[in-house]
Amino acid sequence: MNPHTHFLTLARYNVWATRRLIDAVAALPEADYRKDTGLFFQSIHGTLNHLLVGEHMLWYPRFAKGVSPKVELNAEVEPDRDRLGQALKGGAANWLPLIESWPAERFDGELNYTNMRGQAMRLPFAATLAHVFNHGTHHRGQVTAALTALGQPCPELDMVYLLQEEARA
Numbered sequence: 658m659n660p661h662t663h664f665l666t667l668a669r670y671n672v673w674a675t676r677r678l679i680d681a682v683a684a685l686p687e688a689d690y691r692k693d694t695g696l697f698f699q700s701i702h703g704t705l706n707h708l709l710v711g712e713h714m715l716w717y718p719r720f721a722k723g724v725s726p727k728v729e730l731n732a733e734v735e736p737d738r739d740r741l742g743q744a745l746k747g748g749a750a751n752w753l754p755l756i757e758s759w760p761a762e763r764f765d766g767e768l769n770y771t772n773m774r775g776q777a778m779r780l781p782f783a784a785t786l787a788h789v790f791n792h793g794t795h796h797r798g799q800v801t802a803a804l805t806a807l808g809q810p811c812p813e814l815d816m817v818y819l820l821q822e823e824a825r826a
Contacts, residue, residue, distance in 0.1 A: 660764035660783060661756065667790040668752040673819045675749040677812040678797050679705075679742040685809060690738060694803040698731055701803050705741055706733050708796050713748035716789045721755050725771035749793075756786075 682690065682701060693699040698707045710728055718724045728734065735741040764783040772778050797814055804811040 660761055664756045664786060665753065668756055670816045670819050671752060671790055671793055672749045674797055674814045675745050675793070677814060678800060679746060681804060681810065681812045682800065683742065689807050689809070694806055696799050696803055701800050702738060703731065704796050704800055705745060706735060707731060708793060709734055709741060709744055709748065712789060712793055713744070717748065717751060719768065719770040720786065727773070730773070
C-alpha cells in the first residue's frame with residue numbers, strides 16, 4: 658500500500674470516528690459530560706479538549722506549517738461543548754487535504770519540531786503521523802468507556818465499519 662492510500666484511510670477514519678463520537682456525546686446531560694469519570698484528563702470534556710490540543714493545536718501545525726506551538730496538554734482551550742465538537746470535526750477534516758498535498762517521498766523523511774520542553778526533535782515522518790491517528794483512537798476509546806460507565810449508548814468505532822460503509826457506497 659502506498660503511503661498516501663494508507664494515511665488517507667487513517668484520516669478518513671479519523672473524520673468518521675470523530676463525527677460519530679461527537680454525535681454520541683451530544684446526547685449526554687451536562688453533568689455527565691463534565692463528570693470526572695476517571696479518565697486521564699478526568700472528564701469527557703477534558704479528554705475532548707486534550708484531543709483538540711494534541712491533534713489540532715500541536716501536531717497539525719507541526720506537520721502543516723513546521724511550527725511548534727506551546728499549549729499545555731490539559732488546557733481547556735474550548736469551554737463550550739458545542740464549539741469544541743465542531744472544532745474537533747473540522748480539525749479532523751483538515752488532515753485530508755494536507756495528506757493529499759504531500760509527495761510520496763515525504764513519508765520517507767523526517768519531522769523536525771520542538772517538543773513541549775523546548776527540545777529539538779527529529780522523528781520518522783510516517784511513524785509520527787501514525788502516532789497522531791493512533792493517539793486519537795486511544796482517547797476516543799477512553800471516551801466510549803466513559804459513556805459505557807455512565808450507562809449511555811456508545812457508538813461503534815471500529816475502522817472495519819467505516820470500510821464496510823465505503824464498500825457499500
